Structures are given as structure tokens and as C-alpha cells.
Amino acid sequence: MMVLSHLETKDLTHALSVSKNWHQTILDTIELRRNLFLAPKEKANEFLQWKRIDLEWKPFIVHEFITGSKLIVKVHPALLPDRVLRTCLDTIQSNASLQLVSPSTLLTQPPVTEFTIVQQVFSPAFGPEHKHKFVLKRERGVTFGDVVEEMRARQAREPAGEAVAAEGYSAGGELVIVKVPLDQRNVRIEASGVVAEVSEWVRGAREGLEQ
Numbered sequence: 001m002m003v004l005s006h007l008e009t010k011d012l013t014h015a016l017s018v019s020k021n022w023h024q025t026i027l028d029t030i031e032l033r034r035n036l037f038l039a040p041k042e043k044a045n046e047f048l049q050w051k052r053i054d055l056e057w058k059p060f061i062v063h064e065f066i067t068g069s070k071l072i073v074k075v076h077p078a079l080l081p082d083r084v085l086r087t088c089l090d091t092i093q094s095n096a097s098l099q100l101v102s103p104s105t106l107l108t109q110p111p112v113t114e115f116t117i118v119q120q121v122f123s124p125a126f127g128p129e130h131k132h133k134f135v136l137k138r139e140r141g142v143t144f145g146d147v148v149e150e151m152r153a154r155q156a157r158e159p160a161g162e163a164v165a166a167e168g169y170s171a172g173g174e175l176v177i178v179k180v181p182l183d184q185r186n187v188r189i190e191a192s193g194v195v196a197e198v199s200e201w202v203r204g205a206r207e208g209l210e211q
Contacts, residue, residue, distance in 0.1 A: 005031055009077050012036055037076050037106040040141055044110045046072040048086070048195050048202055059086070059205040071194045072202055073108040076101065078144075079189070081196040089191040095119075095151060096183040103145025107189070111141020118188035119151055120180055121158065147189065155182050 004015060004026065012035055016023045026032045033039035047069035049062045062069060073089065075081050078101045081091040089112070107115070114137045122130035132154055138146055158179065195202060 004029075005035065007035070009035060009037065034109065037109055038102070038104060040106065041110045044071050044073075048072055048199075048205060050086075059201045061202070061205045071110070071112075072197055073110060073112060073194050074197045075108050076105060076144075079107065081198060083196065083198055083200050085199060086195060086201045087192075089189075089194045089196050091189050093187050093189065094183075095148070095185045095187050098144055098148050098187065099183070101144040103143060103148065105144050106141045107144065107147075108141070108191075108194070112191045112194055113138055113141055114191065115142050115147075116190040116192075117147060117150070118190070119154070120185045120187070122179055147187070151185075151187070152182065 004012065007015065012026065012032065016026055026036070027038075030039055034041055044065075045063055047062050047065055049060050049066055049069040050057045051060055052058075061072070065071075070087060075089070075091070078097060079091045079093060081089055089108070114135060116133065116135055119132045119134075120130075121132050134150070134154070136142055136146060136150055
């Protein structure tokens with residue numbers, strides 16, 4: 001058990017398939033469930049704060065919320081957050097990749113309770129893409145299943161296709177906009193007030209603590 005608690009999330013996920021005994025032991029252990037993003041961490045304890053030193057703003061890690069500080073979250077390894085951002089979490093995924101993760105899995109630890117989702121819907125031959133944008137809130141924390149289910153529900157309410165005026169693009173003066181299949185859609189997942197643990201700014205702040 002002590003060894004398992006030191007495994008990365010991906011390795012711990014693979015360990016679930018070693019045997020029925022390992023599978024049951026892992027899922028019955030709250031610490032390991034948290035490492036798998038299946039149970040929420042009890043509370044947040046790290047925040048990124050910026051301080052002005054010698055005419056330059058530098059990142060620091062604090063353990064109590066201060067006005068303007070950003071919660072540092074560990075992002076599930078299936079997500080690929082932008083590492084340059086310093087004030088929010090932003091990741092762009094394919095919908096198919098989201099469906100590969102167990103629906104009950106949290107997106108972050110500690111859990112973030114509100115995300116803005118931007119979903120690609122229609123892909124025209126010319127002109128900008130058509131997208132849906134909506135806010136997803138869950139008091140317990142947003143899971144992969146929450147995102148996928150909401151996108152499926154919205155897809156069910158969409159028309160089969162659209163046509164917009166586009167003179168010169170077709171004989172009839174219309175451009176048909178094709179609906180993108182759900183599995184092929186790109187999904188942007190954003191959260192304000194938090195920053196990913198893998199952010200270069202968090203890494204720089206940790207290096208500053210070690211010096």
C-alpha cells in the first residue's frame with residue numbers, strides 16, 4: 001500500500017488491472033482513490049501569489065488564500081493544460097479522449113466546481129467555426145462524465161445541419177455547414193481563479209522555495 005501511494009496516476013490506473021485483489025485494495029483505500037481522482041481531496045492548501053520585488057512581479061506559493069491568489073490544482077493526466085497561463089486553467093481536448101476516462105473521475109484535485117466549456121459544433125468549408133459555450137457547475141467537483149453527458153445532451157438538441165448565405169461558394173449562393181460528429185469535436189475546458197500545478201509559474205515558485 002505504501003508503494004502504491006507513491007505511484008503516478010497513470011501507473012496506479014494500470015495497477016488496477018494487475019489482479020482482483022489489487023483492484024479491490026486500491027478502490028477501498030481513500031488515499032489511492034484520491035490519487036486516481038475518484039475521491040476529492042479534503043481541502044486546498046496551495047495558492048499561487050504574485051509579489052512585486054525589485055520592480056518585478058514574482059510568483060510565490062502560500063498556504064492560505066490571499067486576495068488575488070490562485071488555487072493550485074493537479075490536473076488529471078488525460079488533460080493537457082496550457083503551461084504558460086498564470087491566472088486560469090485552460091485545456092483543449094478531443095471529445096474522444098474525454099470518453100476514455102472513467103465518468104466518475106474528477107478533472108482536478110482539489111476539485112474545481114465550475115468550468116466553462118467551449119464545444120466545436122459545425123465546421124464550414126469557409127469562415128469561422130460554429131461553437132457552443134456553456135458553464136458547467138457541480139458542488140462536488142466536475143467530472144469527465146459531467147462534461148461528456150452535457151455535451152451529448154446539447155448535441156441531441158442540435159439541428160442536423162445549417163445553411164448560411166455565402167455568395168459565390170456554391171451554385172445556389174449557399175454554403176452548407178456540416179455538423180461535426182461528437183467524437184471528432186474539439187473541446188475547450190476553462191476555469192478561472194485556478195492554475196495548473198504543471199504551470200511554468202508554479203514550477204518557478206517551487207524552485208524559489210528550494211533556493
